[in-house]
Amino acid sequence: MKNLPATLGRLRHSVRARLMGMLLIVTTLVLLFAGTALLIHDLSVYRKSFAQDVSAAASILATSTAPAMAFDDHAAAQLHLSSLRARHDVQIAAVYDAGGHLYESYVADGVEPAATALPGSRSQFLGGERVEVRQRIEQNGEFLGTVYLVFHYDLRNRVVAYLQIFAGVIIFGLLLALLLSYSLQATITRPLAAIAQVARQVVEKRDYSLRVPGRSDDEIGIVISGFNRMLDEVRAQTTALTSSNSALTAQIAERQAAEEQRRQSEKVYRAVGESIDFGIWITDAEGRCTYASDSFLKLTGLTQEQCDTFGWTTLLHPEDLEATLAAWQSCVRTNGPWYREHRILGVDGQYHPVLAQGVPVLHEDDSIQGWAGINLDISRLKQTEEALRLADRRKDEFLATLAHELRNPLAPIRNAAELLSVPSASEQQRQWSRDVIARQVNHMALLLDDLLDVSRITRGRMELRREFVRLSQIVNAAIETARPLIEARRHSLAIHLPPGEDLGLNVDPLRLSQAMSNLLTNAAKYTAPGGRITLTAAIDEGGLRLDVADTGIGLAPGAASRIFEMFTQVEGAAAHSQGGLGIGLALVRGLVELHGGTVTAASAGLDLGSCFNIRLPPSALISHMPDRGIAPEGLLAATGGGHAVLVVDDNRDGADSLGLMLNAMGYAAHVAYGGESALQLAERLRPRIAILDIGMPDLDGYEVARRLRSTEWGRRMQLVALTGWGQKEDIDRAREAGFDLHLTKPLNVAKLQRYFATIGGLQATAASSEPRSPA
């Protein structure tokens, strides 16, 4: 109860204040009413009695002055008038004779004298504070004169006095009311304050065991006991609610956790479903699609609603429609799983093969709820299937052809062998037989070689052995191989090579000439006897270009791109064919692509001849020569000037080939296969240039460079690093070790050549020695 004053203070503004206010207002009102009524009553009584009083005074005066008037005795009249002096409220007392003339008068101090003629009769009360009265003086019925009196009717002083008394009464009454209300309020507000205090504590502390003390039999007592009973009830209900609430909270948390788990799980499953092309689908028990993924809707251009009403069936391929509908009806009838491949028309106008697969979803009671499943995009699968089928067919054809091709030489071989075994055979006949056998076996060997090469290329096992060769060598080798067939079919062969110096190539001579001979053989095969074959070599910005044109059967439009595929032979070409496995052009393409080049075929049409074209990139050329007129340095051979160049590489082939190339360019190349031997060789030769490999077992390139730089003669040398490592830090490291140039493998010859050109005097003189051709 320590806050009681505060509580009471609060109460003062409520119950107590209202009680007190009411009491004060009522008291004031009652007093005001009573006072006003009394005032009105008093004033009217006062006025009446005053009027009577003045009338009586006038009457007495009239009687007493009657003799004076009767006998014209001024002194007596004056005497009687003066007797009114005792009355302070008399302002004028006058007697007028019967003619209305002033006879005698008495006038109080400070008042104007009485009028000489009797004033006209007006109302008795004049202007609130003046009262006049007239009284006839009669004697024996004779009118002797008139008494005229004017009184001061002191209404204001009376009212003021009255109000003073009234104010006193009101103040006293209010004080009394205040005192009374204080004592009354104490009996009401104190219990109320106690209730309020307990109520606030209950609210603040949530302690429903608190009770309001005190007991009385009046209404307050009823309120207190009612309040306490209410607290009992609240306590009981709160306890019940709290326990119920905690149970509910636990349940809700449990459900939320379960719901969250379910949602996560659904999110995962949905993500799995949606990640598939073309998503998932869900149907109801009648098979109506209730959901289809966006990817499916995007594919078909259908809306979800159109899917609901079997709109997707209108997009089925006509060949699939009947079977799919029948399968779907059967599925719905048997409540079985759904599995169906069909083609669906997409918005792109194409039919997309789709695998629709799903399972029935059951209710708790095993009744069907619907189906759910996926639409799987199987177009790639179908393409693969198709490609496999095609490849399979080609393989079958190839095997048949192979068998035929392998079998063909066997008949002449058997005949020759039979002939050899005949004792009577002449030596000429035996020689013929040996020739036949040798020729046919060679043919078979060639076939088998092609077969093995194609197999190697297909498996990525073919490795090129690039060398420095001249174009004429390649061309000659190819013509040499094809010449027997060309001559046998009486074709004419024309060869056009670029004018000027023979071109230097960095290619595998064997494989490139093999590719060219295949093209020549091909041309010979598919050209009617006596045809014309032209081989043209040319150089342009794209590199080297080799064309083999013929006047043969030509190619059907569209066939040009297919003929380079394995096991492909042009349909209808069989009649012209001289046999073969159909792998020749595939082999050509493989070999050219290994060189970084391309091969294409072109034809004006069937029987209009065809032209096969090989392109090799500029990197296959030793010198780059876009335009001989503008680049007069010409071939590599013209530039060396016989300067000594030291080539160091632990890879002997690498070192030898670079040496050979430098020799071809006109330098005097000396080769070392290790760091130590390189240092000895350099000491002896004092070359101007050294090209060093970095990774070497005994001394690495950096160390060799540092040691060379430490000698007096070595400081003037040009050091070139040639390495497989081309990162910036490798270049920086090479520069630190003293290298002037850093080149990466495989060597860009043009770059090296440009570098040499920047070093003065290196190509001053003509080649002194004939460049050696590579082996």
Added chain:
Amino acid sequence: MRRPGPAWRCIGILLLFLCAAPLAQAQERVDEAVVKAAFLYRFTGFIEWPPVEDASEEFVVAVLGSETVARELEGILARNTVRGLPARVRSLRSVHDLAGAQMLFVGDGYSGSLRDIAEGLRRPVLVVSETERGLDDGAAVNFLEADRRVRFEVSLPAAARAQLKVSAGMLAVAVRVRR
């Protein structure tokens, strides 16, 4: 109005000097008579006569020795009643005609003895005189002059002899009251 000329004015002033005294004296006597007649009439209001058996039908005021007063009084009484009765003036040649009168005014024109009259009266008659010795001679009320006005004096013993009661109001305005 035409203004009088200067000559007429001189004659008027001269006449005034010649005739002023006797004229004023005469007028004075007439005014006095008027006042006295009025007083006589008013005395009846302040005096109570004893009840009499042979109540007469009229109030008679006898006047001796003053024709003027009698004439004036006659005029007053003709217009008024006295004590509810019609009143009249009886001018007397002698005192023997006094029968029936309730009031007797003896003017100074009476040559006889007032005393004799007063003593001879056996009835309640208010005797009013206007001589200096009026009260001594037995009159109850006597007129006299004071400050050039008509006043009166009262003798209560005389009134009592005549069985008359004089009201206090009248006594209050009397110049003298003999007790």
